Amino acid sequence: MGEQSPSQPSTQCQSHPQSPKPDTHNLIPPESTDECLDSAGVSGSIVSSTTIDARRITELGNVSSPPSKIPLRPRKIRKLTLDGDVSGEDYKAEDISSSQVNSPLATDGKSPGKGKLSHLRAITVPRIQARPLTCEGExxxxxxxxxxxxxxxxxxxxxxxxxxxESFKTPFLALIRNILYQQLAMKAGNSIYTRFVSLCGGENLVVPETVLSLNPQQLRQIGVSGRKASYLHDLARKYQNGILSDSAILNMDEKSLFTMLTMVNGIGSWSVHMFMINSLxxxxxxxxxxxxxxxxxxxxxxxxxxxxxxxxxxxxxxxxxxxxxxxxxxxxxxxxxxxxxxxxxxxxxxxxxxxxxxxxxxxxxxxxxxxxxxxxx
Incomplete structure (x- = not known):
């Protein structure tokens, strides 16, 4: 009942589109015109056509596509990374470092993207420095x-x-003393250093701004050569520009400290080694x-x-x-x-x-x- 023979043409029906519901016995038949079959037939045709479409979709999904003459490239698989999960959240450095070990970025050896790389570089674990020799018991x-x-x-x-x-109040003061004592005997170095501190107004006032305010003529009057005066000014300018600072020097490792201090005119490898031993x-x-x-x-x-x-x-x-x-x-x-x-x-x-x-x-x-x-x- 409600089925049509294959030779008969399908009856067209104008009805409002309505999706069939799982419970077919509660299905409300749509409105039909005079050319449509009875309500039971319409209901049955809807169910049967739906079933056929579902089967057809299943069969089409199981049919493999014919081989293509164009070689296929392997598709890139996007992996979930830390950026998409924890963006906008604050994590501690130790939490991030431990999660990176288990993340795909740390296991597959592939380099992350530029945005991800900058994000990972921003999270660094501070390097622990060795205790100074002046610490108790060291x-x-x-x-x-x-x-x-x-x-x-x-x-x-x-x-x-x-x-x-020796102990100095600040690394800047120690570096100033290091430059002043270059190529001088201890007695002559002590004399020039004392006059320099007096010219600045005391050791507490030996700061970059004060050193830059002293012109070469003033420094020459206390025994500082023109070349050493340029060394002092170069050190003070690098402090004033933020290239160097006391806090950064105290926290740098030996390699970084060597690189940064040798950028100052007049400070070489020997001077940096002496500074690290005697001052730091x-x-x-x-x-x-x-x-x-x-x-x-x-x-x-x-x-x-x-x-x-x-x-x-x-x-x-x-x-x-x-x-x-x-x-x-x-x-x-x-x-x-x-x-x-x-x-x-x-x-x-x-x-x-x-x-x-x-x-x-x-x-x-x-x-x-x-x-x-x-x-x-």
Missing amino acids: LETAIHYLRNADPLLAALIDVHPPPTF HRPDVLPVNDLGVRKGVQLLYGLDDLPRPSQMEQHCAKWRPYRSVGSWYMWRLIEAKSTSTSAAVAAGVSLPPLEDIQQEHQQQQLMDPLNGVFSIG
Whole structure:
């Protein structure tokens, strides 16, 4: 009932479109014209045609498409990233770093997009710096470690007092002092530094603005050369422009600090190493270009030749992570040898050739920024 034979043409019906509902017994037949069949037939045709369409859709979905002559490129699959899930929310650095390890960006090795890359770069975990040697118990720990790590250095530790380090109010003041003492004996450096501080109005007023207000003529009157005056002004300008700051210097690692400070005119590698040891009290700094430290390593280990700067890392590897303290004892070793040579002169003992004495005196000038002569890096 309600079915049509295949040979008969399908009866057209004008009715309001209405989707069939799951319960066919409650189906309300649409309004029909005189050309339509009865309500039961119309209802049945609607259900049957719907069923046929559903089956046809299923069959079409199962039929595979004919092979194409154009090679297909693999489709890119977009993976869910951290950006879409947590945008606009505040996360701690440790939470983000741990989630990145499990995210697709960290596992598949693919580089993220530009926007994602900038977002990931903005989230960085601060690097933990080693404790300064002036912290309580840190120097004792360093001496104990070096005594066990290097028996030859232990003999020096037994005959010399523990290291001492200067303290400055600000890194800027320490860098100013570093520049003023370059290529000057300690007595002359102290005199010029005292006059410079007085010209600024006290150590508390040695700030970038004050230094920039001093012209070369004023600095020349207190014994500062024109070249050193340009060094002082360059350092003050980099502070004023925000390239350097006391807080940034205190938080930089050794590599970053070396890169940033050597941008200042008049500050080289030797000056940066001395600043990190004597002013910042960093525990693991090896001044490979310092002649005093190199000569001390040669004497300590009985080397035939003066070690080159490229060889110093290998010779002093056992001092890690307290190479600053080991370097301090190298200065004491050279100082003790110089003292013994002076005593030999007073006792009338035969002296080495004059050329050796001059070389030793030159190395003594560069050996210790606290007890010798400051030199440009």
